Amino acid sequence: xxxxxxxETDAQTILxxxxxxxxxxxxxxxxxxSYRYNDPVDSGYAPEEEDWIRLVSxxxxxxxxxxxxxxRPLVIRPESPISIFPGRLARFFVALPLWYRFVAVLKNSRxxxxxxxxxxxxxxxxxxxxxxxxxxxxxxPLRRAPERLKDRTTTVTCQLTxxxxxxxxxxxxxxxxxxxxxxxxxxxxYLWTNExxxxxxxxxxxxxxxxxxxxxxxxxxxxxxxAPREAVSRNILRRSFIFFRQxxxx
Amino acid sequence: MALFKNVDFxxxxxEDFLLTLFRAALYLVIGFLMLRVVIFLVRRLIRRRVTxxxxxxxxxxxxxxxxxxIVVIVLLEFGVNLTPILGAxxxxxxxxxxxxxxxxxxxxxxLFLVSEKPFAAGDVITVxxxxxxxxxxxxxxxxxxxxxxxxxxVPNEKIVSGEVTNITRYPIRRMDFNLSVAYKENLxxxxxxxxxxxxxxxxxxxxxxxxxxxxxxxxxxxxLLFGVWFQKTDYMNVKNSVTLExxxxxxxxxxxxxxxxxSIYAGSTTAPFPVAAVKEEEVESQE
Numbered sequence: 001x002x003x004x005x006x007x008e009t010d011a012q013t014i015l016x017x018x019x020x021x022x023x024x025x026x027x028x029x030x031x032x033x034s035y036r037y038n039d040p041v042d043s044g045y046a047p048e049e050e051d052w053i054r055l056v057s058x059x060x061x062x063x064x065x066x067x068x069x070x071x072r073p074l075v076i077r078p079e080s081p082i083s084i085f086p087g088r089l090a091r092f093f094v095a096l097p098l099w100y101r102f103v104a105v106l107k108n109s110r111x112x113x114x115x116x117x118x119x120x121x122x123x124x125x126x127x128x129x130x131x132x133x134x135x136x137x138x139x140x141p142l143r144r145a146p147e148r149l150k151d152r153t154t155t156v157t158c159q160l161t162x163x164x165x166x167x168x169x170x171x172x173x174x175x176x177x178x179x180x181x182x183x184x185x186x187x188x189x190y191l192w193t194n195e196x197x198x199x200x201x202x203x204x205x206x207x208x209x210x211x212x213x214x215x216x217x218x219x220x221x222x223x224x225x226x227a228p229r230e231a232v233s234r235n236i237l238r239r240s241f242i243f244f245r246q247x248x249x250x
Numbered sequence: 251m252a253l254f255k256n257v258d259f260x261x262x263x264x265e266d267f268l269l270t271l272f273r274a275a276l277y278l279v280i281g282f283l284m285l286r287v288v289i290f291l292v293r294r295l296i297r298r299r300v301t302x303x304x305x306x307x308x309x310x311x312x313x314x315x316x317x318x319x320i321v322v323i324v325l326l327e328f329g330v331n332l333t334p335i336l337g338a339x340x341x342x343x344x345x346x347x348x349x350x351x352x353x354x355x356x357x358x359x360x361l362f363l364v365s366e367k368p369f370a371a372g373d374v375i376t377v378x379x380x381x382x383x384x385x386x387x388x389x390x391x392x393x394x395x396x397x398x399x400x401x402x403x404v405p406n407e408k409i410v411s412g413e414v415t416n417i418t419r420y421p422i423r424r425m426d427f428n429l430s431v432a433y434k435e436n437l438x439x440x441x442x443x444x445x446x447x448x449x450x451x452x453x454x455x456x457x458x459x460x461x462x463x464x465x466x467x468x469x470x471x472x473x474l475l476f477g478v479w480f481q482k483t484d485y486m487n488v489k490n491s492v493t494l495e496x497x498x499x500x501x502x503x504x505x506x507x508x509x510x511x512x513s514i515y516a517g518s519t520t521a522p523f524p525v526a527a528v529k530e531e532e533v534e535s536q537e
Contacts, residue, residue: 075456075457077456120452121452122449122451122452122454122455122456123452123453123454123455123456123480123481123484124455124456124457125421125422125455125457125458125479126457129420129421129422129458129479130420130421131421132421132422134421134422134481137455137456137457
């Protein structure tokens with residue numbers, strides 16, 4: 001699925017990825033893209049002239065497809081609140097929505113043309129109304145095993161480990177995942193992100209959120225497909241922690 | 251004449267005078283160059299620490315102070331006695347101060363605005379009944395461009411003494427829709443439809459959650475408040491899309507939005523004036 005995309009010359013190519021339908025045309029030195037969601041196969045829809053996104057590049061490139069994660073943090077809202085008792089560790093798996101990145105390739109030159117979300121995500125706010133952060137909202141179940149996740153072919157699996165190192169119960173309803181700091185790996189046909197580990201040390205203590213720069217340990221064949229949009233910085237980690245504490249409600 | 255008592259007019263165009271003239275010109279050129287350099291350095295030093303307004307104010311203070319110093323040096327070079335000038339300047343200053351109380355009040359208000367920072371250039375504010383984007387905050391006034399492209403100058407004093415609303419101060423806002431539904435409607439169903447409208451609109455924030463509050467049993471129907479949160483840049487998008495969605499969904503769900511009806515009565519009886527459409531042939535047959 002990933003890598004080179006076959007494009008018909010002088011005609012539009014229709015690509016279907018789950019509920020997303022992408023229309024691609026190459027006209028002289030332009031790449032033209034248009035996309036819709038939930039478009040039936042036999043709808044007969046053809047983009048109008050104003051529906052195309054026109055990107056001027058070169059005429060002799062090939063087109064490649066790469067998976068990327070959303071461009072803003074995701075606020076993951078599990079189906080129900082979760083509590084972790086003191087000293088316990090919980091490992092969760094969550095399916096993150098995928099974005100499709102089309103890249104024009106000519107020898108060693110790669111030009112990112114467009115990122116298209118696999119589905120429309122709703123905006124949400126994380127933190128205080130006067131100084132929070134704009135995120136995407138994701139209603140997604142936190143599963144205890146990756147096999148229990150649905151739509152794994154059109155999503156990226158994220159392994160989230162929460163360790164309660166405090167002497168109090170940790171209650172949380174939402175988690176803010178800074179997906180712009182995550183890489184994507186492929187293992188046996190499934191996509192994975194780096195593992196996120198949250199170490200909760202208590203209400204009054206500084207907790208720690210860390211993102212390992214490698215795939216989860218139990219994936220021996222994992223190959224890195226996409227680098228993170230942004231490198232991990234100490235500030236981002238700190239912000240994540242503050243937000244996490246806010247969301248724990250303690 | 252006391253002002254120029256130390257000036258020897260007979261020495262005009264002598265070698266000494268030309269030398270003095272040259273030195274004065276040199277002081278002027280070097281003085282203004284140094285002033286430019288000082289302003290440049292100060293602006294560079296404070297560029298990331300203070301607001302644009304503070305930078306502008308600092309620049310102007312340094313500029314005017316520098317000009318005064320340069321002028322004084324040049325006058326001293328010509329041997330001008332400054333004591334009478336300073337005395338006259340004091341009296342003149344007093345006169346100007348009395349004559350321009352409003353302007354001075356605006357200048358001082360401008361200083362308060364710079365220090366308090368209730369808004370910055372680029373913010374959208376409402377002053378009185380005017381709303382627009384702040385273009386600049388100057389010593390005497392704030393310049394605003396309204397959304398219908400009018401240029402408004404608001405004196406600083408008016409802003410400091412009156413109420414100012416900064417619409418874009420915070421990154422997210424709540425948009426309130428005041429709705430009314432008929433008494434026959436199932437209110438729980440109305441509430442569910444509104445929640446669904448907010449949830450399906452990607453520009454409406456899921457959190458903070460939308461609020462729905464039934465307000466009153468009013469004359470025409472039950473009034474309610476529907477408030478949705480959005481990112482401040484999405485104002486127009488949310489306003490239009492949510493309004494359209496409310497109307498369309500209420501139509502689809504058969505939820506009636508009541509509005510006042512006007513009935514025309516004739517005479518003192520309580521029955522309404524009967525009006526019926528009839529065909530032309532029927533009118534002729536009755537005649």
